Amino acid sequence: MNLDERTPVVVGVGQAAERIDDPAYRAMSPVELAAAAASAALADCGADVGSAAAAVDTVAGVRQFEISGPVASAVLGRSNNYPRSVAKRVGAKPARAILEIVGGQGPQHLISELAAEIAAGRSQVALIFGSDATSTLRHFAKAERKPDFTETVDGDLEDRGHGIEKLISRYTVIHGLTSAPIQYGLLENARRASTGLGPSEYRRAMAELFAPFTKIAASNPFAAAPVERTVDELITVTEANRMIAEPYPRLMVARDQVNQGAAALLMSVGAARSLGVPEENWVYLHGHVDLEEQPLLERPDLGHSPSAVMAVREALGMAGIGVDDVATFDLYSCFPVPVFNICDGLGIAPDDPRGLTLTGGLPFFGGAGNNYSMHAVAETVAQMRSMPGQFGLVGANGGILSKYSVGVYSTAPVEWKADRNAELQARVADWPTQAVTESADGRGTVETYTVRRDDGRPTGIIIGKLDDGSRFLSTTEDDELLALLIDGDPLGRTVRVRSFDYGNRCFIN
Known part of the structure; x- marks a missing residue:
């Protein structure tokens, strides 16, 4: 040629x-x-x-x-x-x-x-x-x-x-979107909503995706963690594989x-x-x-x-x-x-x-x-x-x-x-966009979520839709709602959101 x-x-x-x-x-x-x-x-x-x-x-x-x-x-x-x-x-x-x-x-x-x-x-x-x-x-x-x-x-x-x-704004920062696991946890759970899978089923699907990756890393001389892992190793939460932000244990985080x-x-x-x-x-x-x-x-x-x-x-x-x-x-x-x-x-x-x-x-x-x-x-x-x-x-x-x-x-x-x-x-x-309400008050539906853990203290982060169809961002430390975020499945649940000078806060409706 x-x-x-x-x-x-x-x-x-x-x-x-x-x-x-x-x-x-x-x-x-x-x-x-x-x-x-x-x-x-x-x-x-x-x-x-x-x-x-x-x-x-x-x-x-x-x-x-x-x-x-x-x-x-x-x-x-x-x-x-x-x-x-x-x-x-x-x-x-x-x-x-x-x-x-x-x-x-x-x-x-x-x-x-x-x-x-x-x-x-x-x-x-x-x-x-x-x-x-x-x-x-x-x-x-x-x-x-x-x-x-x-x-x-x-x-x-x-x-x-x-x-x-x-990539950042005051609105996202005051609601805790300050690290990659938190940001991507929101996206990951949003995708889960489209699959119909529950939290444990989806975690296994993530591990089934990544387990073959570990085999490649194990044979790569430049790898930082050249250890082959099983699906069960990736999904089992332990002290060494602690939760970073829902739905991610440490081994599924970059x-x-x-x-x-x-x-x-x-x-x-x-x-x-x-x-x-x-x-x-x-x-x-x-x-x-x-x-x-x-x-x-x-x-x-x-x-x-x-x-x-x-x-x-x-x-x-x-x-x-x-x-x-x-x-x-x-x-x-x-x-x-x-x-x-x-x-x-x-x-x-x-x-x-x-x-x-x-x-x-x-x-x-x-x-x-x-x-x-x-x-x-x-x-x-x-x-x-x-x-x-x-x-x-x-x-x-x-x-x-x-x-x-x-x-x-x-x-x-x-x-x-x-x-x-x-x-x-x-x-x-030119694609359609989603309307956003920054100061949100009223009833909403959970669209996606994650939980951040600062010094072991959990804080829930929720993206939801108000009754008017607009999207809001909120945090929560409400015990009942946190329990649902950590151990249950809040996708599609109704919540109550209130706005304050320091951001929006969510509660169980």
């Missing part, structure tokens, strides 16, 4: 990890983990490493957890310019350095974005990476002697900010205590040829889509994200294939509901024999901050090289089922195709 010299290809991928209990553990910083992964990606391309590094004109870093929010704290210090710190370690001197916004969609989004820059002739070689050392940070946080990860490097930085403005890094190296076909990258290492992006969902409380169906399904369908359409033609999947799995969402929308069985993860999933492989899907891309690229002409799909989720980025990969040569993201996003903007 006579390809345009500007056609982008993924030519190298790399991963790095260490566990505190490893004999060779050395407390690598986020910069060191990312640099190790980036070095592996440069070596993986098959060209001279020094020449490949010198050719890098763009670097992009995925934001770590410790710098992902306005109150986040880098307790062991940090680089003033994470992308350039990593670039310096691998011998790259890029003209452009990017620090991406918060969200698990970031790795795939950056790959799609910088592939488009290469196709437009504005870049030749781009190196994308991310890392998190949250396990190390927690290990040393209160220690008297601790490493210092502070460093200062010169150079411009395109810092895109946190980008969380659309594992944020990791020390992991991953990277991808992109080149134009022309640059790959001139640097001597073997063509068998080239992997093409056949489909690529980035979409955002409606604001959380305005979604008519809290248990699903139709924009994510649309993104996957569009990416498959760009690639000219159907879902049955996909050889490998890695679907973002911070909790079960993002995986179920794609399965529901595309008719994929939760026990599809192809499997739904290549890494082992976020609760078991590890939820490496915003960078998890870079590991998914690395595994997919490796798989595609071993399965020439087959297709691998990566689905990357961000926010509260808020953003979805999709990549379809294959070694089959293909010209670059421009995306239709703006057109598709305009369709999402």
Whole structure:
């Protein structure tokens, strides 16, 4: 195939990890983990490493957890310019350095974005990476002697900010929607409402989805928790598998205590040829889509994200294939509901024999901050090289089922195709929305719920519908209602809600 010299290809991928209990553990910083992964990606391309590094004109870093929010704290210090710190370690001197916004969609989004820059002739070689050392940070946080990860490097930085403005509001914060398990617990129970399953039946369905993931993680050398688990182990609540927020025991929650890094190296076909990258290492992006969902409380169906399904369908359409033609999947799995969402929308069985993860999933492989899907891309690229002409799909989720980025990969040569993201996003903007009443008084019906446990004290969080059809958000510490939330099934139950200056409160009607 006579390809345009500007056609982008993924030519190298790399991963790095260490566990505190490893004999060779050395407390690598986020910069060191990312640099190790980036070095592996440069070596993986098959060209001279020094020449490949010198050719890098763009670097992009995925934001770590410790710098992902306005109150986040880098307790062991940090680089003033994470992308350039990593670039310096691998011998790259890029003209452009990017620090991406918060969200698990970031790795795939950056790959799609910088592939488009290469196709437009504005870049030749781009190196994308991310890392998190949250396990190390927690290990040393209160220690008297601790490493210092502070460093200062010169150079411009395109810092895109946190980008969380659309994900939080005063209304959601005062009602306790301040952590991922709480937010996703609401979505998970909303999906349960659509299945007709009771709490225990649904918990088993979640475990049946995730148990095969643990087998993949157990054989992955980069996994943070490489232990195979049974369905019963996942659903049985114990001291070690305590409830985090209904309906999630700890083992079904993304594992944020990791020390992991991953990277991808992109080149134009022309640059790959001139640097001597073997063509068998080239992997093409056949489909690529980035979409955002409606604001959380305005979604008519809290248990699903139709924009994510649309993104996957569009990416498959760009690639000219159907879902049955996909050889490998890695679907973002911070909790079960993002995986179920794609399965529901595309008719994929939760026990599809192809499997739904290549890494082992976020609760078991590890939820490496915003960078998890870079590991998914690395595994997919490796798989595609071993399965020439087959297709691998990566689905990357961000926010509260808020953003979805999709990549379809294959070694089959293909010209670059421009995306239709703006057109598709305009369709999402035209979808019907749910009316919301912020100060709610009167009778309502429970639409979904979860329970948060701060220092062991339970607080119920309820999303419901008032008699006028508008949606409200409320908390409760009412003993009778809490008992129903924890040990019963409140979906569809009638409650009484009252508004106060500090938020809405619910009671048994």
